[in-house]
Amino acid sequence: MTIQLQRRAVLAAIALVATTAGTSFPTIAADFPDRPLRLVVPYPAGGGADTLGRVLAKQLSESLKQAVVVENVIGAAGTMAASSVARARGDGYTLMLSNTATHAIAPALYPQLPYDPVKDFVPLVHIASFGNAIAVHPSLPVHNVKELIAWSKKTSNGGSYGSWGIGSAGHLAMEMLQGESGTKMLHIPYKGALLALNDTIAGQLPLTMVDVTTITPFYKTGKVRVIAVTGSKRAPSMPDVPTLTxxxxxxxxxxxxxxxAPPQTPRPVQEKLRAALAKLVVDQEIQKTLASLGLNPSTLNVDEFAVMQRKDVATWARLAKLSGAKLE
Known part of the structure; x- marks a missing residue:
């Protein structure tokens, strides 16, 4: 083959690749989805994350005209689920409803974390922000943070509190509170927020830090007293409870x-999923549902959320260092 013919062959191959690249992605996006999607939730059925996941799955299914199946993958504080999604095929059919624990806190706790929460995932949408609540048994003479600090300082061994695990957002926030207030309560980790809350309701544990989604129905029935929430805003389901700040x-x-989604998800598929999910976040009925769960609907676009996530990774690393928490 002459040099000129070789050159023509190369140029033809390049043109073919360019043509294929220009048409295959739109085709993928046009056909997507043609089978059920899987929404991985990293916590057990019945909890706050599971409740939210099932609401999203139902609405996303209606939007995409395709079934969306919730799969609860539990273990290692949600990192088992995150690891499986990071390794999943990037075709848009595997998604993960994640939260701060798996995608901001985990790097500070697990020295051998098998995924990078930023590099190994593609953010599709920020659903909502929320705080965590300090809940006390109604018999405890504590109605606000000032009284909690006073109670701890006069109680033998400082008292105790529960959370949904070592290194959880609740644990780290309570350790930060104690660092600022000079208190030292005994931390009792549980395998789930609801387990810790049940012991507080039963009077076996004076107080617990629990996510607002889990605590809201118990707060409304008066089974516990909520004295504060973390975060930048009050919980819409508990508007009378002030923040720590x-x-x-x-x-x-x-x-x-x-x-x-997994990192190799084609961009046109990402955009189709983003568009569908973004519509859900601004839907009035969805916003009512989020508020009823104690969540503040997102006001961030995906780029703003990506910046916030990176910032939060650094913030929670600092708090984890303060608490001394570390997991294997």
Whole structure:
């Protein structure tokens, strides 16, 4: 083959690749989805994340005209689910409803974390922000953070509190509060927020830090007293409960829920999913549902959320160092 013919062959191949690249992605996006999607939720059925996941799955299914199946993958504080999604095929059919624990806190706790929460995922939408609540048994003579600090300082061994695990957002926030207030309560980790809350309701544990989604129905029935929420805003389901910052303890870092996909998901598929999910976030009925769960609907676009996530990774690393928490 002459040099000129070789050159023509190369140029023809390049043109073919360019043509294929220019048409295959739109074709993929046009055909997507042609089978059910999987929404991985990293926590057990019945909890706050599961409740939100099932609401999103139902609405997303209606929007995409395709079934969206919720799959609860539990273990290692949600990192098992995140690891499986990071390794999943990037075709748009595997999504993850994630939160601060798996995608901001985990790097500070697990020295051998098998995924990078930023590099190994594609953010699709920021769903909502929320705080976590300090709930006390109604018999405890504590109605605000000032009284909690006073109670701890006069109680033998400082008292105790529960959370949904070592290194959880609740644990780290309570350790920060104690660092600022000079208190030292015994931390009792549980395998789930609801388990810790049940012991507080039963009077076996004086107080617990629990996510607002889990606590809201118990708060409304008066089974526990909520004295404060973390984060930058009050929970819409508990508008009369002030934040920690309002009570003199500076802590305005929010927890959040977001939907991620594996990193190799084609961009046109990403955009189709983003468009569908973005519509859900601004839907009035969805916003009512989020508010009823104690969540503040997102006001961030995906780029703004990506910036916030990176900032939160650094913030929670600092708090984890303060608490001394570390997991294997």
């Amino acid at each position: 309002e009570q003199g303890i500076t802590f305005d870092t929010d927890s959040w829920y977001a939907v991620f």
